[in-house]
Amino acid sequence: MSDVKLYPFIEGKNLSLCALNLDNIKLYASWENNPEVRKYGRNLFPILAEDFKKAFEESQGRIPREIGLEVWHNADKKPIGYVGFNFISWADKVGNIGLSIGDPAYWRQNLGFEATCLILDYGFNELNLQKITGNMYEMNYGSWKICEKIGMKRELMLKKNAFVKGKYVDEYEYSIFKDEWNQLRQKFDYK
Numbered sequence: 001m002s003d004v005k006l007y008p009f010i011e012g013k014n015l016s017l018c019a020l021n022l023d024n025i026k027l028y029a030s031w032e033n034n035p036e037v038r039k040y041g042r043n044l045f046p047i048l049a050e051d052f053k054k055a056f057e058e059s060q061g062r063i064p065r066e067i068g069l070e071v072w073h074n075a076d077k078k079p080i081g082y083v084g085f086n087f088i089s090w091a092d093k094v095g096n097i098g099l100s101i102g103d104p105a106y107w108r109q110n111l112g113f114e115a116t117c118l119i120l121d122y123g124f125n126e127l128n129l130q131k132i133t134g135n136m137y138e139m140n141y142g143s144w145k146i147c148e149k150i151g152m153k154r155e156l157m158l159k160k161n162a163f164v165k166g167k168y169v170d171e172y173e174y175s176i177f178k179d180e181w182n183q184l185r186q187k188f189d190y191k
Contacts, residue, residue, distance in 0.1 A: 009069060012118045012190050015111060017069040017083065024070065024079055025052040031081070031102025063090065067127075071099075071115050073106065080106045083115045085123065093130040095123050099143070113146050117190040120150070124178040131177050137162055138170040147174035151184040 010017040020028075031037050032047040068084035081101040088095040097119055101112050116134075123129045134152065136143040144154070152174035160168035 008072070010118050010122055011074075012114050014074055015114050015118065016072040016074055017115070017118055017122070018072050018079075020068050020070050020082065021079070022053065025049040027079065028052050028082065028102070031100060034102070034104070036104055037100060037102055064088065069119070071101065071111070073111070080111070081115070083119045085119075088127070088129070093128065094133065095127070095129045095131075096133045096135065097123070098134075107142070112142060113149060113188075114190045116146050116150060117185065117188055120176070120181050121185065124181050129178065131175055132181075133173055133175045135171060135173050137164060138172060139164070144172055144174065150176065150188070151180060152176040 008016045008018050026049045029047050029049045029052060065088050066084065066086055067088070068082055070079045071081040071083055072078070073080045080103040081099070083097065083099040085095040086098040097116070099112055099115055099119070101107055101115070120132060123132050133155070134143070134147055136147075138144075147154075153176070154172055155175045156173035158171040158173075161171040162169050
């Protein structure tokens with residue numbers, strides 16, 4: 001794992017969003033395979049570091065439909081997760097965000113909120129998206145509370161849409177529009 005913040009891209013109060021770092025792919029894989037982390041994701045199969053490397057290589061040279069950034073903890077000088085767009089429709093100017101604070105030691109510290117604010121700023125004010133969505137399972141209380149705190153609205157609930165840990169759970173989709181975010185963002189302390 002690299003202990004040097006490489007390629008700082010967006011800086012916040014406690015976090016920076018940096019380019020994903022190939023030196024850290026073993027760390028990313030460890031987060032994705034951690035039972036406490038992966039229960040909130042959609043990965044059913046073990047993920048290898050080589051899977052991350054292959055995904056990086058396949059995305060080179062194309063118009064990106066996915067953009068990933070490492071979440072870097074400024075004070076502790078280390079990566080703690082990643083955030084980005086899982087899917088971008090450039091024609092529609094819509095993006096779907098994903099966030100994982102992969103290191104459970106950093107959960108419940110409002111860092112997911114800060115990372116989400118930073119990626120919304122980037123999506124709306126640099127990529128010129130008009131709508132950003134986020135999907136999560138009902139038991140991912142932290143994620144949907146972040147969405148509601150930021151001002152995203154629950155637009156969709158898919159009943160019993162996913163099978164997680166032996167039971168069917170609901171999936172939520174939240175959304176926010178560029179004009180809504182630009183009005184709300186001033187009240188949040190994340191930069």
